[in-house]
Amino acid sequence: MCKTVDIDWSNLGFSYIKTDLRYVSKWKDGNWDEGTLVEDHHLSISESSTALHYGQQCFEGLKAYRTKSGKIQLFRPNQNAKRINDSCKRVLMPEIPEDKFIDACIQVVKANEHYVPPYGTGATLYLRPFVIGVGDNIGVKPAPEYIFCVFCLPVGPYFKGGMAPVNFTVSQYDRAAPYGTGAAKVGGNYAGSLLSHELAVKKGFADCIYLDPLTHTKIEEVGAANFFGITKDNKFITPKSPSILPSITKYSLLHVAKEYLEMEVAERDVLIDQLDEFKEAGACGTAAVITPIGGIEYKGKLHVFHSKTEVGPVTKKLYDTLYGIQFGDVKAPKGWIVEVK
Incomplete structure (x- = not known):
């Protein structure tokens, strides 16, 4: 028993x-x-x-x-x-x-x-x-x-009382070196992020955005999660870089966006000064599946995506589909689920 x-x-x-x-x-x-x-x-x-x-x-x-x-x-x-x-x-x-x-x-x-x-x-x-x-x-x-x-x-569930967008600020610190351990899930990457996270929270943000360490022009990660954006012509875009941790949730969302929602998808550079190409944005990872991004502060200005208070419709569909696969309510792609018997 x-x-x-x-x-x-x-x-x-x-x-x-x-x-x-x-x-x-x-x-x-x-x-x-x-x-x-x-x-x-x-x-x-x-x-x-x-x-x-x-x-x-x-x-x-x-x-x-x-x-x-x-x-x-x-x-x-x-x-x-x-x-x-x-x-x-x-x-x-x-x-x-x-x-x-x-x-x-x-x-x-x-x-x-x-x-x-x-x-x-x-x-x-x-x-x-x-x-x-x-x-x-x-x-x-x-x-x-x-x-x-x-x-x-x-x-517990990441979102108490329902999923809601949160705001992020761009960090002055780097998460990883250009040819360092950014793509490995090692503790040093997280120790180095503690200060920048604390500074972001003190400014009233959920966490910080890390830019590429070489040029500081491209989005790499959102706190301890991966970034994605939905363009105005409905494409799912996520950054590509050798110093980003390859998120299993991100690659699952790439598949869901393409095969379940019939969207175009791409991994490519996401420039911090071209945020207006996206109508929605989010951070993705194991803990929350998706954390909707309301806005990103960069150089003193807050760029708002869909809304500071409401989750975008595409983000919601992506979340509901992957969440449904994980809990067995939506048919999973072959090989994604291992039953514990």
Whole structure:
């Protein structure tokens, strides 16, 4: 019989909640071990671990969704497996076989099934896989050992009381170097964004827009999310750059826009001084699916897209379609859904 937990699903936020079991696998002498589920949510590592001193680590984020029929499903976990391996390669950590990564995620969901929120609440079970360099080491070189872990926690719907546009300001800081680690999901990228985020919030904005680090003329990311715009002739446009994190949500929206909404789509440069080509804009990522952008402040002026208060119709259709696929209400493309059995 499935356990029950005393959680007010309708008032969940995005905060850490300790769940019952998490998956831990260790790499040593050239191989990953079998991996196991453990109760302890603390990791014991050497004080000289490369993850602590040299940032040799990376992570992922994905969700488990409960459908109307009660089934539990993962959304495109193979893409998370690919991306974590791309990140591992970038910082010289051992790759994780795709089947091992997906199996670890499934094990964690099954072991914590009672934490998967009910259908209709908008809440989900968030999974956080990560890899860290550990072991005794003090030189600037790859670690002698690694830990791969997956833990989970229930999180509430991103938008309390309905989706609404928010405003962003252009940051004076860079998110990543031109040939740096911007395309890898490594912690250093996020540590470097904390100050610019805080400054944006102090000015009354939701977060900041990062421009390309080489010329400061093109939009790259929106906080920790990817940018997209809907042109006045109804094309779905998103920036292309080697220093942007390849968002799984963004590539899913590109497919949805083209195949479900029959729109033209393109990845290309998005110039900050040509915002008026877009009638709608948004930020996309795992947490919210889409955050509608009301306006962007640049050089002291706020450029408003569709509205500062109302979500644009194309943005709403994109959101409803992808959200429906994730929760099993809209037929998914082949290979996008992995059922947890």
